[in-house]
Amino acid sequence: DSGVTQTPKHLITATGQRVTLRCSPRSGDLSVYWYQQSLDQGLQFLIQYYNGEERAKGNILERFSAQQFPDLHSELNLSSLELGDSALYFCASSVSGATGELFFGEGSRLTVL
Amino acid sequence: DQQVKQNSPSLSVQEGRISILNCDYTNSMFDYFLWYKKYPAEGPTFLISISSIKDKNEDGRFTVFLNKSAKHLSLHIVPSQPGDSAVYFCAASATSNSGYALNFGKGTSLLVTP
Numbered sequence: 685d686s687g688v689t690q691t692p693k694h695l696i697t698a699t700g701q702r703v704t705l706r707c708s709p710r711s712g713d714l715s716v717y718w719y720q721q722s723l724d725q726g727l728q729f730l731i732q733y734y735n736g737e738e739r740a741k742g743n744i745l746e747r748f749s750a751q752q753f754p755d756l757h758s759e760l761n762l763s764s765l766e767l768g769d770s771a772l773y774f775c776a777s778s779v780s781g782a783t784g785e786l787f788f789g790e791g792s793r794l795t796v797l
Numbered sequence: 798d799q800q801v802k803q804n805s806p807s808l809s810v811q812e813g814r815i816s817i818l819n820c821d822y823t824n825s826m827f828d829y830f831l832w833y834k835k836y837p838a839e840g841p842t843f844l845i846s847i848s849s850i851k852d853k854n855e856d857g858r859f860t861v862f863l864n865k866s867a868k869h870l871s872l873h874i875v876p877s878q879p880g881d882s883a884v885y886f887c888a889a890s891a892t893s894n895s896g897y898a899l900n901f902g903k904g905t906s907l908l909v910t911p
Contacts (some may be wrong), residue, residue, distance in 0.1 A: 686813070686840060686842065687895075690838070699884075717898060717899075719901075724887065725804045725903060726799070726801070726901040726902050726903035726904055727841070727886065727899075727901035728901075729898045729899065729901075732898050740898045742898060751888065774840055774841070775839075785831065785846065786843070786899060787843075788833075788841045788842070789841030790838065790839055791838050791839050791840055
């Protein structure tokens, strides 16, 4: 158990819909990262927050947004969903925004039909 | 643009033998490298890391080698055990004031057979 909690574990929705994925980091971790893993793809970095502020941005689509709240939990919002958005979405956390060991949650599997 | 590449999608090794997983990167700014291990239905877990100031780091049965001139790193597992069967991801990052996001490869699925 990494200490990172993601909900929901599974989500099935239709094209055009909007969903929110939630992540609670490990206790004491200030930094949260979101990654997307599509079929046969590696983990694609989407976005990082540190103590409530956006720290780094990766290949995140404009239809996607995220935020980190004062209690440090984070939400990833995916809108106008397309079939290609079907993927595993992982949240990870670390103590600071620096140095690389991240602790990953079990992921949220999104299926868009 | 895939900056971290794992060109072998899968590898099968007999128990007790050495497993060698390879990783190449293209970004010369990367200065910290990690290996993660992932079992089905679980998130990736950190295995071992190496800084660019070193060329080798060892932790029990796991050793990571870094060849900066070739932009190549490898993970050696000796001896391999059936419980090592998992997907292994190579990751790299560049020290940055704006973050420390990891760039991952696509993973290599290791199967250790008895």
